[in-house]
Amino acid sequence: MSCTMKKNLSFLLALLFLLYMPVVALAEDEPWVCSNGHENPSDNLFCGKCGEKKPQEGTWICSNGHENPMEHNFCSVCGEAQSVENEATEQTDIAWKEPFENEEYDAALPLVQEASDIGDMEATAALAMYYIYGYGIEKDYEKGFELAQKAADSGNARGMFLVGRCFDLGDSVTQDYTKAMEWYRKAADLGDSWAMGNIGWLYHYGNGVKQDYVEAMAWYQKAADLGNTNALTNIAFYYVQGYGVPKDYVKALELYRKAADLGNELAMYNIGVYYVQGFIVKQNNKEALYWLGKSAKKGYEPAKDAIKQMVQYNYIELSQPVRLYASFHGETTPFSIVSAG
Numbered sequence: 615m616s617c618t619m620k621k622n623l624s625f626l627l628a629l630l631f632l633l634y635m636p637v638v639a640l641a642e643d644e645p646w647v648c649s650n651g652h653e654n655p656s657d658n659l660f661c662g663k664c665g666e667k668k669p670q671e672g673t674w675i676c677s678n679g680h681e682n683p684m685e686h687n688f689c690s691v692c693g694e695a696q697s698v699e700n701e702a703t704e705q706t707d708i709a710w711k712e713p714f715e716n717e718e719y720d721a722a723l724p725l726v727q728e729a730s731d732i733g734d735m736e737a738t739a740a741l742a743m744y745y746i747y748g749y750g751i752e753k754d755y756e757k758g759f760e761l762a763q764k765a766a767d768s769g770n771a772r773g774m775f776l777v778g779r780c781f782d783l784g785d786s787v788t789q790d791y792t793k794a795m796e797w798y799r800k801a802a803d804l805g806d807s808w809a810m811g812n813i814g815w816l817y818h819y820g821n822g823v824k825q826d827y828v829e830a831m832a833w834y835q836k837a838a839d840l841g842n843t844n845a846l847t848n849i850a851f852y853y854v855q856g857y858g859v860p861k862d863y864v865k866a867l868e869l870y871r872k873a874a875d876l877g878n879e880l881a882m883y884n885i886g887v888y889y890v891q892g893f894i895v896k897q898n899n900k901e902a903l904y905w906l907g908k909s910a911k912k913g914y915e916p917a918k919d920a921i922k923q924m925v926q927y928n929y930i931e932l933s934q935p936v937r938l939y940a941s942f943h944g945e946t947t948p949f950s951i952v953s954a955g
Contacts, residue, residue, distance in 0.1 A: 648675075680769070710737055719749040730761075739765040739772040746776060746785065755786035766797070771804035778809060782816070791822025802836075810837035811845040818857075827858030843878035850881070863894045874905070882909035883917045890920070899924065 645653045646668055648661040659668050669675050674682055710725035723744060729737035738761055744751055745758030759780045765773025778797030781790045795816055801809035814833035817826045831852055837845035850869035853862045867888055873881035886905035889898045903924060909917035 735765045735768045735770040759786045771801045771806040774801035775806045775809040807837040807840040807842035831858045843873040843876045846873040847880045879909040879912035879914040
């Protein structure tokens with residue numbers, strides 16, 4: 615190559631460098647905008663107005679300030695779609711939540727699976743519930759735990775609760791109350807009322823911790839304050855038994871009615887028991903059948919059994935005490951036996 619050609623080539627390279635350099639500088643100095651619409655200099659790691667963290671490369675931040683990997687279409691903590699302008703993403707989110715929350719599990723299952731497949735960690739936790747609780751499918755604790763752990767590792771509170779539940783009951787893992795409490799507390803810190811209720815359960819029985827009815831009641835109350843009706847029925851039962859509080863049957867009935875009005879089948883059943891036995895209220899089989907019927911309609915088996923007994927004998931045999939139940943991990947199991955009257 616001649617000297618002239620070398621000089622010309624050097625000149626062209628220098629010219630290209632000069633033309634390219636301002637573009638690079640502009641790109642480096644380009645401001646970034648937080649989820650609240652505040653513009654910030656590129657070198658600011660946090661928003662100067664609201665303090666939101668600047669998204670790192672390969673991540674995005676939802677409007678609640680949770681950072682997520684770019685490949686996740688939904689926030690792993692609150693479930694918010696990555697782009698509210700993405701109608702397809704929003705429709706997928708809405709599609710599974712509505713039937714799932716209405717307990718239409720068969721209709722929701724394929725939609726939950728679809729949402730989970732595209733990175734919705736809230737849907738992944740919901741799918742774990744299908745396998746753990748057997749929502750319309752055969753229970754598979756191992757598969758459920760795997761999905762729950764995946765959701766939990768991404769920061770999803772319900773996934774953390776489910777991992778804790780598996781350690782609590784020893785489903786597919788070795789029973790470990792300490793690990794259960796650790797996961798429940800992580801979920802509770804993120805506002806999961808189911809986890810709060812189960813922390814109360816651990817304190818009630820002293821599983822992994824010192825038995826403490828007062829502490830249990832405090833956790834049940836936290837869960838109830840967030841709308842957890844199962845926790846509300848547990849508080850009512852504490853007033854029946856006098857666990858950590860003075861016995862107050864009237865207060866208990868008041869709380870059962872409140873939970874029943876919110877759709878809790880366990881509370882409906884217990885109100886029915888009150889009327890069957892004439893416990894604090896006037897004995898009334900018609901009123902008892904009304905409440906037991908509402909509970910049975912929601913699938914509560916003890917209520918169905920009680921109705922069969924009433925139909926067969928025209929009353930429930932009162933020579934034996936009637937069981938009161940409390941919620942346990944999303945299922946129902948005998949809490950204790952209470953003598954009425």
